[in-house]
């Protein structure tokens with residue numbers, strides 16, 4: 001018996017939701033601007049701002065990678081090749097908005113204005129979060145995959161209840177979309193119409209596992225329709241396209257339109273981290289093909305072609321990036337000062353009797369060590 | 373007890389607009405145990421919210437809400453259905469304060485109806501306290517009396533730290549010592565209480581096993597045992613002072629709880645007592661616990677749950693010298 005045949009029932013009972021899926025479906029071709037006709041209408045100032053941020057971001061990535069080789073960072077998951085979506089994510093947000101980065105998104109935090117040394121404390125190993133998330137409106141970099149996504153939903157929901165027009169932008173990798181928390185977060189956000197933008201950076205691999213072994217969906221953006229939110233596919237290496245699509249989603253969220261799922265199609269140029277050997281699972285030819293689609297080159301070509309970028313402007317960007325790198329190197333070369341007693345300081349608002357005992361034990365050990 | 377818990381939430385919500393109750397069926401229905409009855413009507417659906425069915429999502433969203441300054445009180449429908457939220461609990465809720473050096477405290481209460489004895493089918497009777505106790509950064513609290521249900525829940529909601537609030541299901545309907553109009557006091561977290569004074573041995577227990585131990589203590593009188601019953605109330609932090617004070621006076625102790633004995637709270641408690649009271653002890657600290665098995669079907673649960681007889685058997689074994 002179908003619903004229509006049930007006595008007294010209508011085809012659409014009150015509890016049945018009606019949503020036309022068509023407007024939610026992503027265009028299967030990733031959205032691109034650079035190199036197309038549409039690029040002519042782009043704001044020059046915005047393009048230059050994106051360019052500076054890209055050059056800065058690339059330099060940050062190479063510098064952080066170099067710091068792992070010198071043993072100054074325990075690990076660095078590089079976002080080289082993904083700078084366009086990293087910096088666009090930071091630049092579309094207002095100061096009052098919140099960013100929820102994953103462990104790969106240090107650059108997004110830096111592009112949002114966080115001091116690079118503070119952004120790297122987790123990866124350096126001196127403390128977990130080196131900044132005040134509330135003050136910076138940047139949640140701690142999340143290592144367990146996708147678990148930061150429901151946090152973004154909860155925060156956005158709370159902000160909306162408070163009457164604040166705050167948006168939360170949450171970042172996750174392609175592998176992270178297979179986690180239950182990804183599903184639960186999207187579902188919550190859609191049901192609550194929470195002002196959240198989900199940005200999936202599809203960089204081809206989850207450590208060694210390619211997308212085809214991760215999902216059977218037409219695209220990751222297509223997943224949106226099942227939750228009742230729009231999905232968008234973007235060329236993640238096209239900084240202008242990323243900025244446009246993210247801005248549009250942020251505007252939608254801010255004005256009560258609810259969440260959006262954006263898939264940035266990009267590529268991870270480096271290995272998963274410095275500890276990984278990418279030659280085991282991908283061919284050099286593939287990496288080379290993506291090198292031709294480098295986000296910095298793409299924007300540079302556009303700017304140069306339109307006569308917006310001269311030698312001088314380019315040198316200025318490079319120089320600014322170099323001085324950031326030199327400053328970062330210099331400050332990372334000093335050993336951080338750590339107080340072991342800090343271990344006990346923030347487990348609870350006030351230490352339990354058990355922790356008080358243990359902190360006394362450590363204090364005695366430290367004193368004995370100092371006396372030796 | 374259910375009413376006292378409900379009043380604790382209502383009073384907290386009335387006093388503090390940042391307190392939000394959320395969970396599955398907590399709104400219109402008032403929770404499957406009716407503990408949140410009336411809250412959605414009184415405070416609106418934004419403050420007492422029926423969420424989608426997703427425990428990780430509920431607790432994860434609560435984390436974000438806490439980041440924005442709210443105090444979420446999350447109801448997990450049953451003990452065994454809180455497990456999907458474990459990752460959020462251990463990876464984020466318990467350590468967010470620590471990893472952000474105090475910048476992001478997590479004033480979240482996770483209410484978990486726990487324990488057996490209500491004839492529930494499988495997955496409705498687990499005692500999950502050991503999992504929570506093993507996670508630093510959480511407070512773990514469980515009331516055994518109606519006034520404590522109110523007092524401890526108020527304290528839990530007021531706490532700037534995450535609190536796992538374990539509600540003994542089979543005590544939900546106990547009415548003793550309290551009426552909704554009775555003066556209600558907030559009970560600080562971390563203090564055990566002597567429920568019955570005695571001199572010949574101490575029963576260390578909590579939650580649903582407290583009434584069992586009180587009954588056992590009465591029965592033991594006939595055998596010449598004057599038992600002290602200590603209700604721990606808070607498993608984390610643990611009140612070593614009250615516990616050791618009692619055991620040093622009586623010289624003998626039995627830990628009683630429903631959850632499995634192996635790897636259970638009793639092992640930790642017995643070890644703490646032994647470490648601190650060794651020279652006062654006349655016998656090893658004994659444990660009376662549930663068997664080491666998945667919670668049995670309801671028709672067999674009475675054989676599994678530690679009852680008065682099993683407690684009395686343990687008390688008899690405390691005559692160590694005579695025995696060995």
Ligand SMILES: Cc1ncc(C[n+]2csc(CCOP(=O)(O)OP(=O)(O)O)c2C)c(N)n1
Pocket residue numbers: 104143144145172173174175176177203205206207268272
């Ligand atoms: C819950 C969880 N499982 C496993 C890991 C280990 N791990 C770290 S990164 C990673 C791959 C993630 O891939 P993806 O989501 O595509 O992000 P990417 O690293 O490519 O940016 C895995 C499996 C983890 N951090 N968290």
